[in-house]
Amino acid sequence: MASSETTDGEHRGIDTEHDGIQWNDSDTELRNLDNEAGLPQVVKFDDGGVGSDGRSPLPQGLRIYVKQPVLFHTRMCKRHVKARTIYHDRQGPYYEVGQTLDIPDDFDGWFELVPPDFGRGPVxxxxxxxxxxxxxxxxxxxxxxxxxxxxxxxxxxxxxxxxxxxxxxxxxxxxxxxxxxxxxxxxxxxxxxxxxxxxxxxxxxxxxxxxxxxxxxxxxxxxxxxxxxxxxxxxxxxxxxxxGLKDVRTIYRMKDIVSDLDLPLKVRMIYGKAPVVPCIFTGMLVLKEQSKEDTIIASTILNKRNVLFEMPVTAKCSVKTAADETDYENMRTYIDAKLLCKKYAHAYGSLIKLSPELDTNQQMIQHIPTERRKTRDESLKTLDLITNISLTDDEPRDYFMESSDSDSIxxxxxxxxxxxxxxxxxxxxxxxxxxxxxxx
Structure with a gap:
């Protein structure tokens, strides 16, 4: 997803009205774009302006891409979990902080269940x-x-x-x-x-x-x-x-949690890739709910530094497809976007991302341990500045989301x-x- 510092296409120096690409007159429905027919495809989508309630039908995280050419690359269907980060002030309580996170069920990381005292899981x-x-x-x-x-x-x-x-x-x-x-x-x-x-x-x-x-x-x-x-x-x-495994020293993939455990649930990521957008991320999460979602992995194509984003097929917007590939096929930024999607689209689809709602004004919720702490808490690493994926970046790497073990050999x-x-x-x-x- 794009950096939160970017508000619209114009701020990125993109001429969205005169992009040099001819568009088909009729609109295309998102649900009709599929991997077997219609994708990859250069498109331009519009939210149609604000509704009667004065709000746009598109969430803020997607509105930054309206009216500019983007490459819809591949469609995916999987279960997604909505979560929020839990932050612990050493001198105070545990709070939910930051925006809602979106975790796909094929996220390649490992989680332990948070014990009632909010301490480390047994090993x-x-x-x-x-x-x-x-x-x-x-x-x-x-x-x-x-x-x-x-x-x-x-x-x-x-x-x-x-x-x-x-x-x-x-x-x-x-x-x-x-x-x-x-x-x-x-x-x-x-x-x-x-x-x-x-x-x-x-x-x-x-x-x-x-x-x-x-x-x-x-x-x-x-x-x-x-x-x-x-x-x-x-x-x-x-x-x-x-x-059938019954042991508190067990760790889980997200797909196991989604299929076999009940939400809401508190978990701690012990190993995996942190989100690829700037956000507060401690690794301790409260998983709120899950749902099956159809999405399209897409890339901007006119940026100096193209970025990937994920478009829900249920998004309320009008979509126009490009009429003639020759309008853009030799553009350096379009060629880079194709390479970016080919290299990272599937990997990006399996990463933790911010919800497109960008809900920064959520109610502060406090979590209270139900048991007294048995051991001193060692805070998880807080990773708060992770860059977007681009062709100039290395692939996101796995982190151990824990402090060094004081009694390791x-x-x-x-x-x-x-x-x-x-x-x-x-x-x-x-x-x-x-x-x-x-x-x-």
Missing amino acids: FRTIGQLAEANARKFFTRTNIRAIRIEEDANSNTEGAENVKDSNEAQSFKERKITAGTILTVKGTFAAKWQTTAQTGLLKKKSKEWTTVEMIYMKVIDTDNMEVLVPMTTRGKFNLVYEK QSGEATPLGFGEMMELREITLPRTSQAISSA
């Missing part, structure tokens, strides 16, 4: 705790280390039971797993490692053998590679939501991955102390 602190909870998939909020076994392609060794017999055909390499990764659990394994040490003070004459057993969780990473993570690895981990305290040579690797079953997946 697993070791890989071993995940194993005891019978985790199937989990999300790591910490950089962790693992090992992968590389086998010679010419080796005839089957499985991992006889590692000792194939030492020459195997090697073990460290693999770093970055925070923000989803890992799929494949089982629990015990490995016997053998180390040697020279004995004797002056003359090293003999070797002393030591056998150490370590327990690992075998997981599949995002590259579909099997790796072993020591059970003693510490960090911050969450279960990934699946239907430093590199000097990292769990050892192994000792010497692996002599044996076998799958084992650990006793479970909690049930992550309900039987219902």
